[in-house]
Amino acid sequence: MSTATLSKAARAWLVALSFVACSVLIHVAVTWPTPSTAYLALLALAFVPTCVGLAERRAAAWLAFAAAAGIAVPLVRYGGSWWLLYLPSLAIPASLTWLFGRTLRRGETPLVVGIARAARPDTPDYLLRYSRSLTWLWTLLFAAMASWDAALAFCAPRAWWSFTANFGNYLLIGAVVAGEYLYRRVRFRDYAHPGFAEYLSIVARANPRRSSGR
Numbered sequence: 001m002s003t004a005t006l007s008k009a010a011r012a013w014l015v016a017l018s019f020v021a022c023s024v025l026i027h028v029a030v031t032w033p034t035p036s037t038a039y040l041a042l043l044a045l046a047f048v049p050t051c052v053g054l055a056e057r058r059a060a061a062w063l064a065f066a067a068a069a070g071i072a073v074p075l076v077r078y079g080g081s082w083w084l085l086y087l088p089s090l091a092i093p094a095s096l097t098w099l100f101g102r103t104l105r106r107g108e109t110p111l112v113v114g115i116a117r118a119a120r121p122d123t124p125d126y127l128l129r130y131s132r133s134l135t136w137l138w139t140l141l142f143a144a145m146a147s148w149d150a151a152l153a154f155c156a157p158r159a160w161w162s163f164t165a166n167f168g169n170y171l172l173i174g175a176v177v178a179g180e181y182l183y184r185r186v187r188f189r190d191y192a193h194p195g196f197a198e199y200l201s202i203v204a205r206a207n208p209r210r211s212s213g214r
Contacts, residue, residue, distance in 0.1 A: 003057050011052050018044070018051045023166040026085050030162045038081045042072040045084065086153050089165030093145035100139040110135035127188065134180065141176065145169050 006014070022044035029041035046068035047054070053061025075081040103111040112131040116123045123131075149169070152161035 004055070006052065006055055010055075014051050014055055015048070018048050022048050022088075023170070026088070027162045027166045029085055030082075030158045033082075035076050038076045038085070039072055041085055042075065042081055043069060045088065046072070086161075086165075089149040089153070089161070089169070090146060093142040093149065093169070096142040097139055097146060100135055100142065104132075104135060104139065112138070124191070127191065130184070130188075137176075137180075141173075145172075 022041070025037070025041040025044040029037040046065055050061045050065045050068075054065060072081065075084070100111050103109060103114070109117075110132045112134040113128050116128060116131045149161070149165050152164055
């Protein structure tokens with residue numbers, strides 16, 4: 001199988017769109033449960049981590065996706081698929097809690113501080129201190145998301161959990177990103193901040209490991 005190479009922008013858009021489609025299909029499968037909707041949702045779950053490889057025609061990605069599609073058949077038939085549909089809403093915020101939180105240990109560079117330094121090596125100390133606080137904010141937010149998603153999964157109607165886990169959480173993240181950006185521009189108005197689109201691009205391109213010497 002001949003391979004192809006996508007641009008970074010194309011990869012980012014493909015992953016983002018596949019993630020959105022996956023959230024929608026999980027919501028449909030949970031709120032209108034049928035074998036067909038469950039199977040499509042499982043295929044979408046398998047597609048998200050393999051979508052770039054599939055688009056670039058990598059044999060390993062196609063084999064992995066085909067295996068997942070085959071495994072999904074008995075899972076749906078024998079009722080073992082539902083826990084997989086709930087898994088992303090718990091695993092994603094829990095993983096992000098760990099990703100941010102582990103950098104707050106003594107001797108580590110807080111993740112947002114590393115991003116700030118990688119994006120702008122001359123970032124002033126007062127913004128680096130603010131960046132450490134932001135790392136705490138994101139750690140606590142993702143921990144709260146994992147907690148309320150787990151509580152809703154066990155205690156609330158499926159529709160309540162699905163709206164929160166598959167839509168509400170991501171809207172909240174977007175609101176926090178936009179709100180924090182506006183707050184920072186007002187609080188540190190004397191600093192030359194980039195535009196919002198440029199700011200998102202800087203964050204996406206930054207390599208915090210490089211700035212911390214790892």
